[in-house]
Amino acid sequence: MYDKCEQILISRESIQQRVEELGRQITEDYKDKELVAIGVLRGSFIFLADLVRAIKMPLSLDFMIAKSYVGTETSGEVRILKDVDVKVSGKHVLIVEDIIDSGFTLSKLVGHFEGRNAASVKICTMLNKPSRRVVKDLHVDYVGFDVPDAFVVGYGLDFNDMMRNFPEIRIYKP
Ligand code: IMP
Ligand code: MG
Numbered sequence: 001m002y003d004k005c006e007q008i009l010i011s012r013e014s015i016q017q018r019v020e021e022l023g024r025q026i027t028e029d030y031k032d033k034e035l036v037a038i039g040v041l042r043g044s045f046i047f048l049a050d051l052v053r054a055i056k057m058p059l060s061l062d063f064m065i066a067k068s069y070v071g072t073e074t075s076g077e078v079r080i081l082k083d084v085d086v087k088v089s090g091k092h093v094l095i096v097e098d099i100i101d102s103g104f105t106l107s108k109l110v111g112h113f114e115g116r117n118a119a120s121v122k123i124c125t126m127l128n129k130p131s132r133r134v135v136k137d138l139h140v141d142y143v144g145f146d147v148p149d150a151f152v153v154g155y156g157l158d159f160n161d162m163m164r165n166f167p168e169i170r171i172y173k174p
Contacts, residue, residue: 001162005153010145010169015126015155018144019047022124023054026094026142034091034119035059038084040066040109042164043098046156047126047144051096062086068105076104076134080112089117098156099127099147103135110138127152127169 026035035055039048041063052061065082093113100106106123113121124142131149151174153159154166163172 004174005163005166005170005172007171007173008168009147009150009152009171010155012167015144015168016050019050020054022142022144023051023056026051026054026124027056030055030059030092030094031057035094036084036086036088036091037061037094037096038086038113039063039096040098040105041082043156043158044096044126046164047098048096051124060086064109066105066109068102076102078104078108080108088113090119093118093121095121095123097123097125099129099152100125100138100140101129101132103133103138106140107135107138126155127157 037048037052037059039045039061052059062084064080064084066078066080068076068078095106095109097106110121110123122141125140126144127147128140128143129147129149151159151172152169153163153172154169156164158164159172
């Protein structure tokens with residue numbers, strides 16, 4: 001399996017540097033606000049762990065699970081399999097995702113929290129594939145890196161639930 005993912009797209013050092021920058025920016029933008037960071041499992045767990053430690057202020061965090069059914073192609077149906085336990089009403093929600101592709105998952109989650117009276121809802125994604133976007137009006141507030149239309153693994157991202165553990169982001173060629 002290793003020979004299918006030899007090509008490193010983003011090194012561990014570049015990731016660490018970019019996460020620190022995002023953390024600084026988020027700290028600045030949310031100072032004096034009640035921030036809840038919400039990780040979308042499972043892909044975001046490593047990014048979330050690094051990001052929250054780069055945010056220099058107290059915050060709360062929680063996780064949720066969303067599944068998109070791509071089998072039906074254009075419908076892009078997304079179901080929430082696990083919701084957050086934390087109370088979001090009146091708080092500033094930052095949804096933390098591993099990668100945005102079509103945008104269906106995030107657009108569903110943003111609507112979900114807006115409907116629960118969050119004070120604000122913003123998105124922070126480690127990776128963004130703009131060329132693949134279907135939901136054209138999805139506003140992404142914080143992006144680690146724009147990536148080309150290739151399948152990537154590592155730093156939380158998987159292929160068939162494998163390779164999340166790679167410290168860097170690699171291109172997977174089946
Ligand atoms: P979206 O709803 O199409 O934006 O789907 C985003 C989800 O698809 C992400 O949370 C990932 O789980 C998955 N995904 C999209 N592209 C990749 C990739 O290149 N590698 C691994 N997972 C991906
Ligand atoms: Mg995901």
